[in-house]
Amino acid sequence: MKFKAVIFDMDGVIVDTERFFHQKRLDYLENMGIDTSSFPRSYFAGGRMRDMWPFLLGERYHEEDAETLQADYTAFKESTNYSYHDLLFSDAYDLLDFLKIENYKIGIASSSDHKQIQRCFDEGGIGNYFDVACSGEDFKETKPNPEIYLKTMEMLGVSPEETLIIEDSSMGIEAGKSAKATVWAIRDTFFGLDQSHADRLVESLTEVKEILNRSSGKSADRS
Known part of the structure; x- marks a missing residue:
């Protein structure tokens, strides 16, 4: 057909x-004290950061913090100079x-x-x-x-x-x-x-x- x-x-x-933001995303998470070494590159491709926070933070994650985390990441992303x-x-x-x-x-x-x-x-x-x-x-x-x-x-x-x-x-x-x-x-x-x-x-x-x-x-x- x-x-x-x-x-x-x-x-x-x-x-x-995807590739442009990959290293910038890792730098951002490192500054938050999040170790991403156990996550393969593929983990970050094609998804939403709001869905990744529980896995990235583990026991440190609290659902009530989700919107604040996402807003902070969005502000970081928008502050990056790109077109x-x-x-x-x-x-x-x-x-x-x-x-x-x-x-x-x-x-x-x-x-x-x-x-x-x-x-x-x-x-x-x-x-x-x-x-x-x-x-x-x-x-x-x-x-x-x-x-x-x-x-x-x-x-x-x-x-x-x-x-x-x-x-x-x-x-x-x-x-x-x-x-x-x-x-x-x-x-x-x-x-x-x-x-x-x-x-x-x-x-x-x-x-x-x-x-x-x-x-x-x-x-x-x-x-």
């Missing part, structure tokens, strides 16, 4: 924020142009909050490409829970069989597969992620475009 919609994760798929324009993968525009020309419905389903998604749209100049944007902050549980993808598909008016999801993290892949959609993963070479459950591994967004182009019987060099 030809896909009618493509739904993207944001961090690590549209923008190279989504600089972190946007260079082939994102080309793929998004192609999808619009070919009349795909386009959504984003990210664990990031709405403020960060909107900032990515504004600074990256990509907001007009997307028909729907869903944030993990709207759900009690986010990835690997499939709810965020099920809701995004509902808002786009498509079935799982008509949907292609582009992911990178293990949790995101699991969420997409649990939602019964087809999941392609951008191959990870940094975090050591388990991407074995993806339907297909691709090297880049350019390869996504090339495969979709071939499946429609059109030349791969069309822009």
